[in-house]
Amino acid sequence: MLNTLLKTTAAAGVLTLAGAPGWAHTLDAMLEELDPATLGEVNFETSCNEQAQAAFQIGLLLLHHMMYRQSDSAFRAATEADPDCAMAQWGIAMTNFHPLWPGGPTPDEMAAGKAAVDMLSGMQIGTQREQAYVGAVKAFYSGEDLSFPVRLDAWAEKQRAVYDAYPDDIEAAAFDALAQLTVAPRGAEAVPELRDAGQRMDALRTEAPRHPGGYHYAIHAYDHPALAEMGLEVARAYDSIAPKVPHALHMPSHIFTRLGLWAESADWNARSAAAVLEQHEGETIVDHYPHAIDYSIYAHLQAGNVEAAMGLLEDLAAHLNLQDSFGSAYAMAAAPARLPLETGDWAAAAGLPTSMNPALTWERYPQAVGMRWFAVGIGAARSGDLNAARTALDELAGLREMMTERGMGYWVTLGDAQAGAIEAWVALAEGDEARARELMTTAAETEDAVGKAPVTPGHVLPARELLGDLLLELGEPDAAARAF
Structure with a gap:
C-alpha cells in the first residue's frame, strides 16, 4: 500500500528532504534512490493530505529503525506538503529525543523538538487517536530544567496509555514496547519486563511481518544475557526487511555479541559502517558509523584478531567529521581504549590522549570522557605510575559530580565501579592486598548489578575480569577462574 501511495503522490509535486544524508532531496527522486520496500512496512493513517501521508510513512519507517536524522527530514517533507499535518510535527518531535540512547538530546535537538511541540499547540489535531500520540510526545518536552530520565518517564507513561486506549493499533503496540524498554530496570531485575516486551514484538511480527518495530524492539528486549538466545532468529532476519538501513544492519550484533558470535558481529557491523559511508552526503558523518566500528573492533578483539581491530581503529581516526x-x-x-586494555599493554593505556576528537562537544558527554580516564587510570595503576592513576581518580571524581547533578544515575554507578577498580590496583601496588581484594570485589558486584548500556558491546574492560587478574596476582588461580 505504501509503495502505491508514494508512486501516485510523487508526481503531484516536489517535497524537500533537506538534510537527509545520502538520499535525494525530492520525494520523486528519493523513490528512485530509496525504495520504501527496503525499509519494511507500516500503515499509520493520519489526517494529512495524500502527499504528506506518503512522506509521513517514510518518516515513521525510519523512526522505528532509529535513523533519526533521515526520519526528521521525511517528516519535514510532510509539513511542506501539508502545513496542517499535525502528525508530521509529532514525528519531528519524536526524532529528537531518542528514548533508548543514553545521554539525552543535544541542545539543538531539544530546541527542535520543542519547536515542533509549540507548533502542535497551535494546530487542530485531527482524531482522538492522533491527539493521544501528540499528548505523549508533549509529555517529554513539558517543564523546565528536568533531567532526561524524568522526561523519559513522563513520555513512557503517556505512550503506554495510548496502547491501553487503542489495543488493536499496531503502532501503539510497537511504541508501547519501546516505552516499556525505556523504563525497564537494569540488571537481573529487568528480565521479566524485557521478556514481555520481546514476546509482544514476536507476536507483532506474526500480525505485521515486515514492521520494523517488531524486529528492532525485539532485539533490544532480548539484549540481555538471560534472554539473548530468544533473539537470535529475529536478529538474523532483520536485514530481510531493511537490507540497506545502517542501524538495521548493526542491531543484530547486539545479540551476536551476547552469544559470542564474533564473526557475525564483525561482518554485520562492517556492512553497517559501509552503508553509512555509501549514503553519506555533506560534511558530517552520522553516529551510526563510529557506533558500528566500535562494535566491530570489540568483536575482532574477542576473537583475537588484533590486526583487524587496529585497521578499523585507523579507519575511525581518519573520519574526524562525526555527528x-x-x-x-x-x-x-572507548574504541581506542579497547586495544591496549584487551591486549594488556598497560603503558599504552596510561598514555592514551585525554584530548579527543575536537568535532565533539565533550562537556555534554561526561560518561564518555569517564571511559577514557578509566582506561588511563587502570593502565597507570598496572604499569606502576601511581601518581597518574591518582590524577585519573581525581578526574573521575569531578565527572561523577557533574553526572550526579545531571541525574545520570546509571553512569554514576558505573563510574563508581571504574574508580573502585583503579583504587584496587593502586592498593595492590602499595602492598595492601586485603583492601585491593575488597575494592575490586565491590567494583565487580557494582558493575554486574547495572549491566551494560545499549550503546556499548561491552565495558571497555569488565570489572570482573579485572578481579580475576587481581586474584591471579594474589596467587589464587581457582578464585580467579571463577571470576573470569
Whole structure:
C-alpha cells in the first residue's frame, strides 16, 4: 500500500528532504534512490493530505529503525506538503529525543523538538487517536530544567496509555514496547519486563511481518544475557526487511555479541559502517558509523584478531567529521581504549590522549570522557605510575559530580565501579592486598548489578575480569577462574 501511495503522490509535486544524508532531496527522486520496500512496512493513517501521508510513512519507517536524522527530514517533507499535518510535527518531535540512547538530546535537538511541540499547540489535531500520540510526545518536552530520565518517564507513561486506549493499533503496540524498554530496570531485575516486551514484538511480527518495530524492539528486549538466545532468529532476519538501513544492519550484533558470535558481529557491523559511508552526503558523518566500528573492533578483539581491530581503529581516526552526539563520543572514547586494555599493554593505556576528537562537544558527554580516564587510570595503576592513576581518580571524581547533578544515575554507578577498580590496583601496588581484594570485589558486584548500556558491546574492560587478574596476582588461580 505504501509503495502505491508514494508512486501516485510523487508526481503531484516536489517535497524537500533537506538534510537527509545520502538520499535525494525530492520525494520523486528519493523513490528512485530509496525504495520504501527496503525499509519494511507500516500503515499509520493520519489526517494529512495524500502527499504528506506518503512522506509521513517514510518518516515513521525510519523512526522505528532509529535513523533519526533521515526520519526528521521525511517528516519535514510532510509539513511542506501539508502545513496542517499535525502528525508530521509529532514525528519531528519524536526524532529528537531518542528514548533508548543514553545521554539525552543535544541542545539543538531539544530546541527542535520543542519547536515542533509549540507548533502542535497551535494546530487542530485531527482524531482522538492522533491527539493521544501528540499528548505523549508533549509529555517529554513539558517543564523546565528536568533531567532526561524524568522526561523519559513522563513520555513512557503517556505512550503506554495510548496502547491501553487503542489495543488493536499496531503502532501503539510497537511504541508501547519501546516505552516499556525505556523504563525497564537494569540488571537481573529487568528480565521479566524485557521478556514481555520481546514476546509482544514476536507476536507483532506474526500480525505485521515486515514492521520494523517488531524486529528492532525485539532485539533490544532480548539484549540481555538471560534472554539473548530468544533473539537470535529475529536478529538474523532483520536485514530481510531493511537490507540497506545502517542501524538495521548493526542491531543484530547486539545479540551476536551476547552469544559470542564474533564473526557475525564483525561482518554485520562492517556492512553497517559501509552503508553509512555509501549514503553519506555533506560534511558530517552520522553516529551510526563510529557506533558500528566500535562494535566491530570489540568483536575482532574477542576473537583475537588484533590486526583487524587496529585497521578499523585507523579507519575511525581518519573520519574526524562525526555527528556531535553521544553515540559518536562513546565510540571515540572507548574504541581506542579497547586495544591496549584487551591486549594488556598497560603503558599504552596510561598514555592514551585525554584530548579527543575536537568535532565533539565533550562537556555534554561526561560518561564518555569517564571511559577514557578509566582506561588511563587502570593502565597507570598496572604499569606502576601511581601518581597518574591518582590524577585519573581525581578526574573521575569531578565527572561523577557533574553526572550526579545531571541525574545520570546509571553512569554514576558505573563510574563508581571504574574508580573502585583503579583504587584496587593502586592498593595492590602499595602492598595492601586485603583492601585491593575488597575494592575490586565491590567494583565487580557494582558493575554486574547495572549491566551494560545499549550503546556499548561491552565495558571497555569488565570489572570482573579485572578481579580475576587481581586474584591471579594474589596467587589464587581457582578464585580467579571463577571470576573470569
